[in-house]
Amino acid sequence: MASTRALAHAPWSSSKIQTALRCPREFHYRYVDRVPESDASPEARIGKAVHGVLERALVGDSVDAAVAEGRRLMHNDAERRRYDALAAGVGAFIDRVAAFRRRHRVTRQFVEFTLAVREDLSLTQFHASDALYRGIFDAGYLYDDGKLAVVDHKCGERRTSLAFSDQLEGYAVLAAAMFRNVRAYWLGVHWVAECQVDWSGPVTPQQVADELAPRMLANIEAAALAVDDGPRPAPSDWCLLCSYRSICPAAHDLLLEPVDDEPPPDWEL
Numbered sequence: 024m025a026s027t028r029a030l031a032h033a034p035w036s037s038s039k040i041q042t043a044l045r046c047p048r049e050f051h052y053r054y055v056d057r058v059p060e061s062d063a064s065p066e067a068r069i070g071k072a073v074h075g076v077l078e079r080a081l082v083g084d085s086v087d088a089a090v091a092e093g094r095r096l097m098h099n100d101a102e103r104r105r106y107d108a109l110a111a112g113v114g115a116f117i118d119r120v121a122a123f124r125r126r127h128r129v130t131r132q133f134v135e136f137t138l139a140v141r142e143d144l145s146l147t148q149f150h151a152s153d154a155l156y157r158g159i160f161d162a163g164y165l166y167d168d169g170k171l172a173v174v175d176h177k178c179g180e181r182r183t184s185l186a187f188s189d190q191l192e193g194y195a196v197l198a199a200a201m202f203r204n205v206r207a208y209w210l211g212v213h214w215v216a217e218c219q220v221d222w223s224g225p226v227t228p229q230q231v232a233d234e235l236a237p238r239m240l241a242n243i244e245a246a247a248l249a250v251d252d253g254p255r256p257a258p259s260d261w262c263l264l265c266s267y268r269s270i271c272p273a274a275h276d277l278l279l280e281p282v283d284d285e286p287p288p289d290w291e292l
Contacts, residue, residue: 025142029247034154037190043246051254060266070178115218133163138197169206181214
């Protein structure tokens with residue numbers, strides 16, 4: 024059973040857990056006080072726009088029209104160049120999905136599909152008051168009588184080795200609650216910039232029950248413990264990217280830290 028402190032901040036998600044473990048002050052700004060972001064990064068804005076293009080393309084909308092609409096959200100030429108480079112890969116991903124459909128018997132597609140579970144890991148509504156953990160599949164496919172492929176879009180730099188991330192493990196737990204007849208879960212990360220999909224899997228329902236679900240619950244408890252003593256700041260390099268850096272005193276102090284003017288050592292012998 025979940026602890027009282029974990030339930031106090033429910034529903035949890037992968038990003039909410041990561042925020043709690045990274046910086047309790049940021050967690051309170053975002054999830055407790057619900058302070059609007061004052062310093063959203065260009066990367067976040069670009070990523071959100073590209074996700075929107077992928078979502079529309081997957082449901083059959085014109086890729087060109089979706090790209091043009093997303094481009095209008097960019098603030099300057101540098102953002103537009105980065106956005107254009109990422110959006111150029113959308114067509115290739117749609118082609119890969121079409122090829123997948125030709126090779127397999129796909130019975131259902133999911134786009135921006137919401138799921139949530141209670142503390143006993145039974146299924147509930149995404150916005151229900153008893154939801155403990157929830158997530159959104161960027162794309163998912165039921166295929167070949169008992170298999171589920173879940174894909175998460177990432178606009179950042181590709182990682183060379185893909186182990187199970189907390190986010191992917193959470194997706195597997197959510198999927199296991201929803202799709203009781205699935206025998207194997209394939210979890211993939213779509214690296215938009217490189218037009219590549221890396222897969223972890225297959226994962227069986229038994230692995231979800233024995234390994235992934237307990238680990239997800241442990242992560243929730245660790246995150247709840249991290250923020251239990253209030254909005255404590257945790258200054259780090261993340262402060263340079265944090266969406267609340269302009270209003271956070273700790274980030275302000277870190278960013279204005281004086282530079283040591285002492286000259287470098289003389290290495291001449």
